[in-house]
Amino acid sequence: MAALVAGQVSVDPAEFTQVKYDANEIAAIVGSLAETLGVSNSISLVVDETTLLAKITCSIDAPSSDATILINAMSGAIENTKHLTTLGVNQTQTSVGRMLLRARDRMRADFAGAGADDDLTLAESAAWDTYCAGRLARAGIEINTQRWRYNHRNRFGFSNAGDADFERLWAADELSWSEVVAGIADI
Amino acid sequence: MRQFFPVEDLARDERFVQTNMAERLADTRNPMEPASNRKSAKSRSAGNRLTPDRPDASDRARGLMHGIMVGEIQALEGAGRTAHDFEAGDGSGDTIPFELKLDMARQAWDEARHVEISAKLGDWMGTELGEFQENTVLFEAACSNDPVLRLAGVNRALEGLAIDVFTQMKEFGDLAGDPYLEFCEDWMLADEVTHVKMGSDWLRKVTEKDPDRRTKALEFQQVVDKLFSFGGARGDHEESSFKLARRFRELAGFTDDENDTINKLGVDAFNERSQAVKQAQDAASAFADA
Numbered sequence: 001m002a003a004l005v006a007g008q009v010s011v012d013p014a015e016f017t018q019v020k021y022d023a024n025e026i027a028a029i030v031g032s033l034a035e036t037l038g039v040s041n042s043i044s045l046v047v048d049e050t051t052l053l054a055k056i057t058c059s060i061d062a063p064s065s066d067a068t069i070l071i072n073a074m075s076g077a078i079e080n081t082k083h084l085t086t087l088g089v090n091q092t093q094t095s096v097g098r099m100l101l102r103a104r105d106r107m108r109a110d111f112a113g114a115g116a117d118d119d120l121t122l123a124e125s126a127a128w129d130t131y132c133a134g135r136l137a138r139a140g141i142e143i144n145t146q147r148w149r150y151n152h153r154n155r156f157g158f159s160n161a162g163d164a165d166f167e168r169l170w171a172a173d174e175l176s177w178s179e180v181v182a183g184i185a186d187i
Numbered sequence: 188m189r190q191f192f193p194v195e196d197l198a199r200d201e202r203f204v205q206t207n208m209a210e211r212l213a214d215t216r217n218p219m220e221p222a223s224n225r226k227s228a229k230s231r232s233a234g235n236r237l238t239p240d241r242p243d244a245s246d247r248a249r250g251l252m253h254g255i256m257v258g259e260i261q262a263l264e265g266a267g268r269t270a271h272d273f274e275a276g277d278g279s280g281d282t283i284p285f286e287l288k289l290d291m292a293r294q295a296w297d298e299a300r301h302v303e304i305s306a307k308l309g310d311w312m313g314t315e316l317g318e319f320q321e322n323t324v325l326f327e328a329a330c331s332n333d334p335v336l337r338l339a340g341v342n343r344a345l346e347g348l349a350i351d352v353f354t355q356m357k358e359f360g361d362l363a364g365d366p367y368l369e370f371c372e373d374w375m376l377a378d379e380v381t382h383v384k385m386g387s388d389w390l391r392k393v394t395e396k397d398p399d400r401r402t403k404a405l406e407f408q409q410v411v412d413k414l415f416s417f418g419g420a421r422g423d424h425e426e427s428s429f430k431l432a433r434r435f436r437e438l439a440g441f442t443d444d445e446n447d448t449i450n451k452l453g454v455d456a457f458n459e460r461s462q463a464v465k466q467a468q469d470a471a472s473a474f475a476d477a
Binding site: 017018019049050051052053054055075081082083084085122125144145146147148149150151153154157158 | 204206210211214215216217218239240242243244245246249250310311312313314315317318319320363364365366467468470471
């Protein structure tokens with residue numbers, strides 16, 4: 001099944017059979033989200049509808065500002081948790097939004113040290129998620145701060161030091177990779 | 188006051204969206220982590236168990252905690268209905284001993300406390316009330332017209348599942364270092380063991396002179412236990428999400444044979460679900476190739 005291409009966004013598959021997702025709707029949400037976040041790159045989103053798990057990863061095809069952003073999502077990553085097998089707008093914004101910000105970070109020279117998504121440690125991934133979710137919230141995306149605080153605590157400890165690291169990342173913009181993961185040394 | 192409430196009439200506000208087991212099992216996506224995605228076969232996170240070293244640990248824990256909370260609401264409703272729906276008597280026919288009513292009232296009180304605790308844990312974990320779909324399978328097990336079937340379905344099967352889930356959640360909180368989660372689950376687990384023990388004791392007592400009724404109740408419990416295996420998510424096998432908490436089950440009155448049977452039901456359910464998922468995946472692949 002060929003991918004649907006709408007503007008700067010392509011969604012694969014173009015037609016879903018195991019979930020009630022609409023590739024046009026996904027492309028519209030992602031396109032609008034990219035505009036909100038100021039991401040003008042081409043985006044390729046591949047959804048694995050054979051699994052209900054929620055893993056999502058991204059990469060860029062070159063470390064340059066005009067790179068194509070490649071996002072691989074399991075269907076649960078963009079699912080409406082109130083109505084299973086249907087698309088969730090906020091879930092899509094939250095999951096894909098984090099990936100768009102990660103991809104934009106990867107285009108910066110000071111993120112050259114960041115490993116591929118599948119090679120990140122759990123703590124590195126959690127720190128980056130906190131940094132991304134905070135920026136999404138400031139961009140106007142509906143984000144439950146406590147969800148990400150809990151995720152951060154699970155990786156950095158249920159402690160004042162862990163919470164302070166969360167607040168540092170949540171409020172930040174324009175960090176380098178070494179600044180994103182600076183709190184790991186304190187675990 | 189009205190007796191015998193059907194599941195459709197449960198009172199929920201607009202935040203909650205309900206589903207049932209048939210709808211859940213109609214979802215043909217694979218619920219298990221593909222082996223190819225696991226970093227190490229020896230890792231604790233290699234399987235489907237909820238452990239802190241899973242990449243999706245906190246979100247899985249949030250979803251499970253929400254499931255526990257709505258389960259507590261339904262357990263409260265079920266115990267309350269059983270305390271009210273049947274007249275006090277000697278246990279024959281549609282009557283239940285008055286002391287059984289008292290135990291059901293006590294259980295309803297416990298479950299109300301569990302709802303409050305679970306809702307607060309949801310806040311702590313960053314989950315909104317109604318964020319996840321509510322599966323009404325728990326209350327459906329509490330809708331039988333025979334009080335003995337309710338004891339089997341709710342107190343032994345449902346609360347037995349709670350023992351397994353709470354044990355795992357407590358372990359998750361302990362390993363993650365979450366002080367509230369581990370503490371709260373431990374306290375609720377103690378109550379659940381008591382609820383199962385009440386069900387085990389009353390089931391034996393009420394059916395003491397009616398072996399056919401006891402057999403039917405235990406058969407009903409097996410049906411519910413298989414449903415509560417959620418397609419094989421519970422059991423001792425490696426692919427299961429929840430392990431049977433055999434020691435706590437023993438304390439609650441389950442025999443080794445009964446636990447073995449529940450484990451086998453889980454394996455059967457897993458195999459059936461795997462077959463159904465495979466057929467659906469094959470059909471989807473054929474569509475994609477067309």
